[in-house]
Amino acid sequence: MSIQPTTGALSNVSLEQRAWNIRRKALLMGEVQGQGYIGQALGISDVLATSYFHALDYRPEDPEWEGRDRFLLSIGHYAIALYAALMEAGILPEEELETYGMDDSRLPMSGMASYTPGMEITGGSLGQGLGIAVGMALGLKRKLNPAFVYNLMSDGELGEGSTWEAVMSAVQWKLDNLICIVDFNNQQADGPTRDALAVGAEAPKWEAFGWHAQEVDGNDLGALVAAFDAARSLAEPKPRVIICNTTMCKGVDFLEAREITHFVRVEPEEWAMALDKLEEGRPA
Amino acid sequence: MTLDSMARKYERRTRPAQKTATSAMIASLAAEGYETVSAPFGNALVEAARRDPRIVGLSADLAKYTDLHVFAQAMPDRFYQMGMAEQLLMSAASGLAREGFLPFATTYAVFAARRAYDFIAMAIAEENLPVKIACALPGLTTGYGPSHQAFEDLAIFRGLPNMVLIDPCDACDVAGMVPAMLAHDGPVYARLLRGKVPSVLTRHKPDYRFELGKAQLIRDGGDALVISSGIMTMRALDAAEALEADGIGLAVLHVPTIKPLDTETIVAEARKGGRLVITAENHSVNGGLGEAVARTLMLAGVSAPFRMIGLPDEFLEAGALPTLHDMYGLSTKRVVEQVKGWL
Numbered sequence: 001m002s003i004q005p006t007t008g009a010l011s012n013v014s015l016e017q018r019a020w021n022i023r024r025k026a027l028l029m030g031e032v033q034g035q036g037y038i039g040q041a042l043g044i045s046d047v048l049a050t051s052y053f054h055a056l057d058y059r060p061e062d063p064e065w066e067g068r069d070r071f072l073l074s075i076g077h078y079a080i081a082l083y084a085a086l087m088e089a090g091i092l093p094e095e096e097l098e099t100y101g102m103d104d105s106r107l108p109m110s111g112m113a114s115y116t117p118g119m120e121i122t123g124g125s126l127g128q129g130l131g132i133a134v135g136m137a138l139g140l141k142r143k144l145n146p147a148f149v150y151n152l153m154s155d156g157e158l159g160e161g162s163t164w165e166a167v168m169s170a171v172q173w174k175l176d177n178l179i180c181i182v183d184f185n186n187q188q189a190d191g192p193t194r195d196a197l198a199v200g201a202e203a204p205k206w207e208a209f210g211w212h213a214q215e216v217d218g219n220d221l222g223a224l225v226a227a228f229d230a231a232r233s234l235a236e237p238k239p240r241v242i243i244c245n246t247t248m249c250k251g252v253d254f255l256e257a258r259e260i261t262h263f264v265r266v267e268p269e270e271w272a273m274a275l276d277k278l279e280e281g282r283p284a
Numbered sequence: 285m286t287l288d289s290m291a292r293k294y295e296r297r298t299r300p301a302q303k304t305a306t307s308a309m310i311a312s313l314a315a316e317g318y319e320t321v322s323a324p325f326g327n328a329l330v331e332a333a334r335r336d337p338r339i340v341g342l343s344a345d346l347a348k349y350t351d352l353h354v355f356a357q358a359m360p361d362r363f364y365q366m367g368m369a370e371q372l373l374m375s376a377a378s379g380l381a382r383e384g385f386l387p388f389a390t391t392y393a394v395f396a397a398r399r400a401y402d403f404i405a406m407a408i409a410e411e412n413l414p415v416k417i418a419c420a421l422p423g424l425t426t427g428y429g430p431s432h433q434a435f436e437d438l439a440i441f442r443g444l445p446n447m448v449l450i451d452p453c454d455a456c457d458v459a460g461m462v463p464a465m466l467a468h469d470g471p472v473y474a475r476l477l478r479g480k481v482p483s484v485l486t487r488h489k490p491d492y493r494f495e496l497g498k499a500q501l502i503r504d505g506g507d508a509l510v511i512s513s514g515i516m517t518m519r520a521l522d523a524a525e526a527l528e529a530d531g532i533g534l535a536v537l538h539v540p541t542i543k544p545l546d547t548e549t550i551v552a553e554a555r556k557g558g559r560l561v562i563t564a565e566n567h568s569v570n571g572g573l574g575e576a577v578a579r580t581l582m583l584a585g586v587s588a589p590f591r592m593i594g595l596p597d598e599f600l601e602a603g604a605l606p607t608l609h610d611m612y613g614l615s616t617k618r619v620v621e622q623v624k625g626w627l
Contacts, residue, residue: 113411120382125406131372132407135379135387138364142340143383162403165369169376172367 015221016283018088019049023251023278025084029100029107031271036101036109038274039248039255039264041081043185043219044152047244048085050224051150051181055232060090063117067147070136072120074129074153075183079111082119091118127160129153130180134166137178137239148232152181156188159197164209170239171210178239179231180211183218185246189262206241218244252277318482318518321455325418325476326354328462329388333359336466338386342366344373350390350420351478370395374403374415381413386466393419393434393475401440408471409446415472416465422451422475422514423566424595424614429602434475435595438542439571441473448496449542450474451514451566451573454484457540460494468496475514484518485538499546501553505533507627509553509588512564513539513573516593516614520564523619532627535559545576551584560626561588566614569594591626593619 026041051071052058058068073082080100086092092106099105106116110124121132133151140147157163170178184202186193206213212234216223224244231240249255249264252274258264266274333339333355342364347353356363364380366373370391377387389396396404396419408415419434426432441447448468452458458477465472485492489502502517503524510520517538524534537553539546554561554577561581563574574592581588595612609615613622 122406122410125402127371128375128403128407131375131403132379132382134372135376135381136383137379138376139380139383139385142380142385162371162375165367165372166375169366169369169372173364 015049015053015225018053019045019221020251020278020281020283021088022048022081022084024275025087025094025097026080027252027271027275027278029080029083029097030266031275032098033101033109034268034271035266036080037077037263038080038266039187039260039262040075040078040183040185041084042250042252042255043246043248044078044081044183045084045250046219046221046224047152047181047183047246048081049088050221050228052085052089054225055228056150057147058089058091063091066145069147070120070133070149072129072133072136072149072151073111073123074121074151074157075126076110076112076122076124078152078154078183079107079109079119082111083107083116086116086118089118092116126154126157127162129157130163130166130170133178133180134169134173134175137170137175138173140177141175146177148177148179150179150181152183154188155182155184155186155193155198156196158182158193158202159188167206167209167211174237175239176234176237180239180241182241182243183246184243185248187248187260187262202243206243210238212236212238212240213243214241215243215245218246219250251281318454318484318487320480320482321459322480323351323354323478324455324458324481325462325478326351328459329355330358332462332466333362336386338384339466340364340380340385340387342373342377342380342387342389344368344370344391344395346391346420349392349478350418350476352388352390355388370400371403374400374417375407377415378403378407378413381408381415386414386416388416388418390418390420390476392421392432393437394421394432395419396473397434397437397440404447404471404473405444409444412446412470414469417471417473418476419473420476420478424600424608424612425477425515425566425605427603427605427608430599433600435568435600436571437473437475438567438573442543442571442576446470447543448472450496450540451542452477452494452540453514453517453538455481456483456485456492457494461496461540464494464496477515482518484521488521494540497541497544497546499537499539499541499549501549502536502538503534505535506559507533508560508562508623509535509537509556510562510564511537511539511550511553511573511577513542514566516564516566519614519616519619522616523623526616526620527623530624532623534623539573542573542576545580547580547584550577550580551586554581554586554588557588559588560591562591562593562623562626564593564619567594568597570597591622593622
């Protein structure tokens with residue numbers, strides 16, 4: 001069965017539930033392993049819910065279906081979040097959640113294409129996803145395949161020169177089948193992204209390079225739906241970027257309130273507390 | 285800074301004054317006496333691409349200097365000019381391979397090995413994708429200095445799992461390696477000889493044909509065995525002819541595939557006792573063919589006397605190629621001298 005793009009037919013309530021389910025699964029995986037990039041996972045869940053339950057065309061039973069929209073996880077350490085989304089989408093069985101990060105698991109801590117159905121690329125060496133996406137978008141055009149390529153990258157990757165090589169190339173080749181999603185949570189390994197290389201407004205930079213750029217609240221499902229719809233339906237022959245300003249640890253208030261770092265420490269007893277806290281916010 | 289200290293700072297190694305044309309700095313291999321073939325890589329690729337629609341070509345602003353322009357002219361809609369962006373070149377090639385294409389990505393060996401390494405490692409080799417990387421100016425084939433001289437590319441790529449490495453000697457190897465690269469289901473890095481490329485191997489061994497993963501004995505001899513790759517096989521063959529006049533028998537085992545190495549043939553030849561074993565490579569003596577052969581012989585328990593011809597562990601000078609080949613021991617004359625000195 002193919003899940004058709006729904007272009008707004010799904011209500012925000014339903015997407016809200018999807019996002020909540022993704023958060024819950026990510027927390028359960030974090031609990032299994034006692035660690036994980038849970039801050040990023042909670043922050044990006046709304047973007048993943050919008051991607052997998054509003055925008056992307058795919059077949060859960062056939063993750064390599066030729067007609068699928070390609071979703072590239074450039075940020076390999078966000079794997080915990082994508083696994084949760086892939087389980088929610090029926091591409092991965094939910095039982096595998098118990099194996100997260102363990103020996104012989106298909107769910108390694110950093111995403112790798114050869115381990116996991118639905119994981120298109122081996123991310124983790126940051127700054128590679130967008131260039132690969134350019135190649136895939138060129139390949140799809142060569143095959144006259146109308147699928148989109150989505151590349152999910154982090155704000156930290158804006159510091160990699162290779163990102164900007166790909167930004168220029170996507171314009172050169174008029175890649176209107178390429179949608180880049182930037183998770184702007186303003187946090188990279190050593191501190192705020194704004195204190196490193198990503199200085200100044202982002203959308204104007206991408207626009208100056210020739211992209212169609214939108215900047216949205218990445219935890220506002222309504223705004224995300226509108227942005228994805230605009231990106232997919234744009235007639236202009238140019239690549240599209242959606243810069244999503246997200247809040248790390250979104251949905252678990254005591255973690256949100258914690259001094260946020262790239263790797264959010266969660267004490268052993270706090271995983272259950274976090275799940276309880278999430279439960280309080282379960283969509284009606 | 286005084287004029288005196290400035291003179292010292294910029295002093296180059298003293299050597300006999302040379303007046304060599306600038307053109308000799310670019311591509312002349314000083315292969316006197318050999319016929320040449322024009323753009324064997326580009327022409328072989330066009331031929332292969334006529335049969336296989338999955339083949340596409342990409343370059344990072346060096347199509348003209350890797351003979352990929354021949355392909356670009358013949359099949360413009362299958363050529364991607366990626367601009368001066370080697371990291372993008374490799375990741376885009378990876379993306380095209382994921383979509384079922386067989387991309388040939390070309391640039392200079394220095395840029396692939398040094399600048400784009402992480403992209404070749406993670407976007408291509410880690411997933412064993414069939415991206416074919418063909419790179420010009422291997423080793424000491426340009427006088428432009430270290431920015432263009434890839435004297436350590438093989439050392440860099442030998443550490444990379446899944447990667448097949450080819451160091452061709454001549455036009456026959458270059459033309460022959462193209463279908464072989466395609467037939468291999470995985471990534472390949474090939475050193476490229478471009479422009480007018482000498483035909484060497486078939487003159488010495490008329491039935492020679494490139495075979496991936498195979499070392500081939502081009503000539504036999506009783507005093508020393510040269511195990512060589514790339515243009516150093518040409519030097520070894522020329523040296524063998526010169527040494528024959530002095531009654532010295534030089535066998536030449538050509539090893540165009542550096543990885544996987546044909547250890548069986550190498551060990552079998554080296555085991556034929558009583559011969560000095562010499563490796564010869566257009567590459568640093570660190571991490572290339574010589575060390576690979578040394579390890580092979582050690583592991584096999586072959587204890588033949590062993591010498592290496594290769595580039596020294598230093599950044600090489602700029603200048604005219606013939607001068608540099610003499611200086612660094614890669615010219616036929618210097619190979620002859622070195623072999624005589626060791627025997």
